[in-house]
Amino acid sequence: MLADAQNHERDTRKKLSEVSEELASLRIAHARETAELQRQLQQKERSNRSLEEEMQQGRDELSQERETIRKLRQTQAEEEAKHMTLSAQLSASQARNSALQDEVERGALAVSAMKAELEVARLKALQVEDDAAQRISEAQAECDAKVAAVEDELRNAETIRRKLHNQVQELKGNIRVFARVRPALAHEENSPEGLAQIAYGDERQAQETGQSHLTVTTRSESATGKEREQVLTFQFDQVFQPKDGQKEVFEEIMMLAQSVLDGYNVCIFAYGQTGSGKSWTMEGGEGENAGMIPRAIDMIFAVSNQLKDRGWNYQMEGTFLEVYNEVINDLLGSGQFDSRKHEIKIDKDNVMTVTDVVSLPLSNPRQVSVLLERARSRRAVAATLMNERSSRSHSVFSLKVKGSNPLSGEECSGILNLVDLAGSERLASSGAGANKDRLKETININKSLSALADVISALGQGQQGGHVPYRNSTLTRLLQTSLSGSSKTLMFCNLSPLNAHLGETVCSLRFATKVNTTPAGNAKRSHGRASG
Ligand SMILES: Nc1ncnc2c1ncn2[C@@H]1O[C@H](COP(=O)(O)OP(=O)(O)OP(=O)(O)O)[C@@H](O)[C@H]1O
Numbered sequence: 001m002l003a004d005a006q007n008h009e010r011d012t013r014k015k016l017s018e019v020s021e022e023l024a025s026l027r028i029a030h031a032r033e034t035a036e037l038q039r040q041l042q043q044k045e046r047s048n049r050s051l052e053e054e055m056q057q058g059r060d061e062l063s064q065e066r067e068t069i070r071k072l073r074q075t076q077a078e079e080e081a082k083h084m085t086l087s088a089q090l091s092a093s094q095a096r097n098s099a100l101q102d103e104v105e106r107g108a109l110a111v112s113a114m115k116a117e118l119e120v121a122r123l124k125a126l127q128v129e130d131d132a133a134q135r136i137s138e139a140q141a142e143c144d145a146k147v148a149a150v151e152d153e154l155r156n157a158e159t160i161r162r163k164l165h166n167q168v169q170e171l172k173g174n175i176r177v178f179a180r181v182r183p184a185l186a187h188e189e190n191s192p193e194g195l196a197q198i199a200y201g202d203e204r205q206a207q208e209t210g211q212s213h214l215t216v217t218t219r220s221e222s223a224t225g226k227e228r229e230q231v232l233t234f235q236f237d238q239v240f241q242p243k244d245g246q247k248e249v250f251e252e253i254m255m256l257a258q259s260v261l262d263g264y265n266v267c268i269f270a271y272g273q274t275g276s277g278k279s280w281t282m283e284g285g286e287g288e289n290a291g292m293i294p295r296a297i298d299m300i301f302a303v304s305n306q307l308k309d310r311g312w313n314y315q316m317e318g319t320f321l322e323v324y325n326e327v328i329n330d331l332l333g334s335g336q337f338d339s340r341k342h343e344i345k346i347d348k349d350n351v352m353t354v355t356d357v358v359s360l361p362l363s364n365p366r367q368v369s370v371l372l373e374r375a376r377s378r379r380a381v382a383a384t385l386m387n388e389r390s391s392r393s394h395s396v397f398s399l400k401v402k403g404s405n406p407l408s409g410e411e412c413s414g415i416l417n418l419v420d421l422a423g424s425e426r427l428a429s430s431g432a433g434a435n436k437d438r439l440k441e442t443i444n445i446n447k448s449l450s451a452l453a454d455v456i457s458a459l460g461q462g463q464q465g466g467h468v469p470y471r472n473s474t475l476t477r478l479l480q481t482s483l484s485g486s487s488k489t490l491m492f493c494n495l496s497p498l499n500a501h502l503g504e505t506v507c508s509l510r511f512a513t514k515v516n517t518t519p520a521g522n523a524k525r526s527h528g529r530a531s532g
């Protein structure tokens, strides 16, 4: 029994240990399974987390996509709006376009209608033109005949007028004196001593009497220290005031200058102190300001052209000389200045020539301006040799005119001399005292000016046949044949308006008065029958 019990216990124990072993292995298996499960759980959790992250990322992307879609929708809406506007504009343009097309079509229709009308009008106009041309040419022929008749009358009247003018001049005597007061220049307006007191006579009265006067008031201190006022009146054939332009002055000498075409010798002088307007009067400036030389020549050309109708043919030539310190220089030549190579010769027929000077044939006014320009530039060269040379020399422009008329067999010749005299100031005011050359110049100027006054005075006193002191100066010898016999002389007495020059002004006026009051001689013209 015990053995049974013991067997049983052994069996039981054995079973227990087996159960225990089994339990232990179960436990191990369980632990292994638990660990496995836990590992799987962690794995699941990790994959869960990454899924969540992916989901979050997906959500973010989704919201971004939504935002993009929202913006695209907005853009689409805007584009649609724009599209609608453009479509509206397009249809408006299309509407306008078709309206314009309509208009163009209407215009084209109107144009072609007009063209048709125009063609009709053109044909009508051609017809009218033809008629008018016919009538015009008839009227023109009538007019031409009338004009020719009037022109003929005019030419006859002109010839009579010129004859009468010359007769009047002959009656009045051959010496005229015009005074001309120049205006104050811009820089003189405020000159310290101001303007001289110069008054002019009544212009209408002057026209009626043919004489005009000017009055100068001078003030000086007497020995007792009292201011003495002197009113001096001078009478001339004409007095030009500062306001009178070159045109007004020329009108008064025009007939005189023109008479060279009738065979008279004409001398026009400009006398006056330096700066008184001699060169301005003779040569002047451009255009309106042109002086007597260019105006006289233009007029002589114009009149000689008119006289062609009456059968007259004129030949003209010009010389331009300068007399400086009694020596003649050729302003048109090319020789040296002041070298004494030009001599004055007078042949037995009383024809005067200056040796070796250039005499330019002149057939139109253009050649004259070339001549004047040549003289001007040569004078400018000489001026660099000596200061203010032109004020200290006489310049003599001579236009020789020879006319012949084969129809009437007449011939005539005359010379127009236009002389710009040297400045007339006295020794003291020229400042010559200090300088030998200046003194010589001044003595020569005074000598030649007083020789000129003596010659004019002798001529005026009718001493044509008697003694006229031509030989006392180069200038009077040069002008001898022009001044003697068949000559008309005019002297401009140029005056400055300034108080500072009043002394010289009075001297000039006295000189001019002396020339003016010489008794009248008669001008005779050189006019004869052609011998051949
Ligand atoms: N009537 C005038 N109107 C306007 N300007 C004038 C007139 N007369 C003279 N002048 C001016 O006055 C100045 C002096 O004149 P101009 O040169 O003619 O004097 P001039 O008598 O020839 O002097 P010179 O003896 O020194 O040669 C110039 O500037 C000229 O342009």
Ligand SMILES: [Mg+2]
Residues within 6 Å of the ligand: 278, 279, 280, 390, 391, 420
């Ligand atoms: Mg001058």
